[in-house]
Amino acid sequence: DTEVTQTPKHLVMGMTNKKSLKCEQHMGHRAMYWYKQKAKKPPELMFVYSYEKLSINESVPSRFSPECPNSSLLNLHLHALQPEDSALYLCASSQDRSRANQPQHFGDGTRLSIL
Amino acid sequence: RKEVEQDPGPFNVPEGATVAFNCTYSNSASQSFFWYRQDCRKEPKLLMSVYSSGNEDGRFTAQLNRASQYISLLIRDSKLSDSATYLCVLDTGNQFYFGTGTSLTVIP
Numbered sequence: 001d002t003e004v005t006q007t008p009k010h011l012v013m014g015m016t017n018k019k020s021l022k023c024e025q026h027m028g029h030r031a032m033y034w035y036k037q038k039a040k041k042p043p044e045l046m047f048v049y050s051y052e053k054l055s056i057n058e059s060v061p062s063r064f065s066p067e068c069p070n071s072s073l074l075n076l077h078l079h080a081l082q083p084e085d086s087a088l089y090l091c092a093s094s095q096d097r098s099r100a101n102q103p104q105h106f107g108d109g110t111r112l113s114i115l
Numbered sequence: 116r117k118e119v120e121q122d123p124g125p126f127n128v129p130e131g132a133t134v135a136f137n138c139t140y141s142n143s144a145s146q147s148f149f150w151y152r153q154d155c156r157k158e159p160k161l162l163m164s165v166y167s168s169g170n171e172d173g174r175f176t177a178q179l180n181r182a183s184q185y186i187s188l189l190i191r192d193s194k195l196s197d198s199a200t201y202l203c204v205l206d207t208g209n210q211f212y213f214g215t216g217t218s219l220t221v222i223p
């Protein structure tokens with residue numbers, strides 16, 4: 001069982017909807033990540049939070065808006081998405097970014113479909 | 116040039132075979148290296164970290180060659196349950212980079 005919990009598992013939304021993806025970890029990790037993964041491709045990094053501050057934004061369109069309310073939670077707010085945004089959205093966490101050999105632990109993802 | 120290059124395969128091997136995957140990387144400042152496995156429609160799961168001295172976990176052996184800038188994963192005595200996509204990941208300290216993944220199918 002994964003120690004990073006993502007909800008919902010599946011989400012179908014229209015292009016005008018607003019929804020949020022949620023991620024939670026209780027391992028005391030201080031770095032959290034959002035990835036987007038299309039079929040048969042590796043995960044693509046979207047955002048990195050380190051100590052609740054956004055440290056990397058990989059030029060993600062503004063229709064994706066991350067939020068880190070506290071050290072255990074990471075949200076991804078979605079608005080006016082496009083059909084090409086349909087993908088598996090993965091959250092991950094790692095202990096912190098200050099030391100080497102700190103692997104990421106992934107949640108089981110939210111499978112998002114945009115109609 | 117991509118940060119990480121990985122042979123996508125597919126590798127189709129019989130049960131009991133030994134199979135090896137490599138990844139090459141371009142950033143010599145890369146600090147940490149990992150192998151993940153990902154089953155179809157599941158999340159990536161950490162298989163093992165890769166240390167400079169090489170490390171082994173049961174049937175799996177990982178090696179790092181900093182001079183030639185590659186990492187490898189060796190799987191001995193392949194099982195049907197080893198069928199998955201294997202992703203190499205490197206951490207430069209700024210961010211993580213993923214290889215494209217190598218697909219392995221172990222055939223009965």
